[in-house]
Amino acid sequence: MNVQFKKGVLEICVLALASREDRYGYELAVKISEKFELAVGSIYPLLNRLTQDGYFSTYLRESSEGPPRKYYRLTPEGAAYMRHLVLEWHDFTRAVNEIIEEGIR
Amino acid sequence: MNRQMYMQELNRLLAVVPEPQRAEWLYDYELHFEMAAENGVAEEQAAAELGDPRLIAKELMLGYRVNQAEDKRNVVSVSRAVFASVGLGFFNLVFVLGPFIAVLGVLIALWAVSGAFLLVAVACIWEGYRGEMFSTGQGFSLAAVSCGLGLLTGTGTLALSRGFMKMTLTYLRFNTRLVRGGRA
Numbered sequence: 001m002n003v004q005f006k007k008g009v010l011e012i013c014v015l016a017l018a019s020r021e022d023r024y025g026y027e028l029a030v031k032i033s034e035k036f037e038l039a040v041g042s043i044y045p046l047l048n049r050l051t052q053d054g055y056f057s058t059y060l061r062e063s064s065e066g067p068p069r070k071y072y073r074l075t076p077e078g079a080a081y082m083r084h085l086v087l088e089w090h091d092f093t094r095a096v097n098e099i100i101e102e103g104i105r
Numbered sequence: 106m107n108r109q110m111y112m113q114e115l116n117r118l119l120a121v122v123p124e125p126q127r128a129e130w131l132y133d134y135e136l137h138f139e140m141a142a143e144n145g146v147a148e149e150q151a152a153a154e155l156g157d158p159r160l161i162a163k164e165l166m167l168g169y170r171v172n173q174a175e176d177k178r179n180v181v182s183v184s185r186a187v188f189a190s191v192g193l194g195f196f197n198l199v200f201v202l203g204p205f206i207a208v209l210g211v212l213i214a215l216w217a218v219s220g221a222f223l224l225v226a227v228a229c230i231w232e233g234y235r236g237e238m239f240s241t242g243q244g245f246s247l248a249a250v251s252c253g254l255g256l257l258t259g260t261g262t263l264a265l266s267r268g269f270m271k272m273t274l275t276y277l278r279f280n281t282r283l284v285r286g287g288r289a
Contacts, residue, residue: 025133026140029154039156044133045164052172066143067136 010038010046012089015074015082018056024069047072055081108138108148111158118162122169130165163192171277174270180209183270190277201277208269215262222255 013032017023023031025047029040050056055078060068074082106114115134119127134155141151155161170189174182184205191202226248233244 026137029137030144033154039154039160041134041137041155041158041161042164044130044137045161045168047133048130048165049168052168066139069140070133070136 010042012085014043014046014050015055015078015085018072018074019079019082022071022073024071050078106149106152108152111152111155114158115162118158119165126169167193171274174274178270183273186277187273205273212262212266212269215258215265219255219258219262222251222258226252226255
């Protein structure tokens with residue numbers, strides 16, 4: 001898939017995945033890379049930035065195996081931001097789809 | 106590339122970031138390798154999935170530089186943030202570095218003008234005392250005028266510089282959202 005596409009949508013994917021339940025970084029990386037190929041290491045700088053912007057809060061939780069995991073919880077601001085992005089995304093994709101359909105008909 | 110090599114490379118590339126911050130960032134990647142191992146993913150494969158450490162380091166460095174620039178708000182820190190952004194792609198070379206250097210040039214010129222006015226003021230006083238071109242009184246009045254112009258230009262340039270730095274930072278923040286990310 002086109003690299004430019006992926007750059008733009010990574011943020012929305014991360015926010016959407018964390019809106020249902022708190023997630024840890026590796027989990028987000030795996031879930032997203034199941035759907036499309038990307039350099040999953042980019043997720044961590046993104047998570048840092050979103051946390052800094054107040055869209056996520058983080059906490060450590062012990063797991064049954066291995067070191068404690070760092071969980072990301074969507075804040076109310078984060079949830080609002082995600083809804084805003086999702087609306088924009090729907091408008092945008094609908095418009096692009098209409099243009100494509102007109103073009104190839 | 107195995108886990109140790111990957112982490113060493115990342116650590117080396119992030120060397121300028123001070124300690125609590127760097128350790129925190131590296132911990133994310135240590136944890137990633139740890140969990141990949143738990144899930145039966147080989148170190149080499151996990152490293153490949155993470156992506157080129159140079160790219161990751163650039164993204165992290167950009168975040169660091171923009172934060173630094175927002176804290177310090179001086180030319181050096183803002184320039185560093187601009188260069189960190191340029192490292193992430195050609196797009197930024199044209200749309201960030203070009204205008205940045207152009208406006209920076211204009212600002213430097215304005216600073217020079219204001220400095221020149223102040224120098225002229227000093228020269229006028231000197232001339233008033235020692236020279237024959239004009240009297241001490243004339244020298245002082247000319248110095249006062251020149252000094253006033255210098256301060257006026259200086260104050261204006263200072264306001265412009267501050268505004269420009271602020272604008273650059275806002276743009277960089279906006280820009281990092283667009284030009285970020287994966288190369289898989």
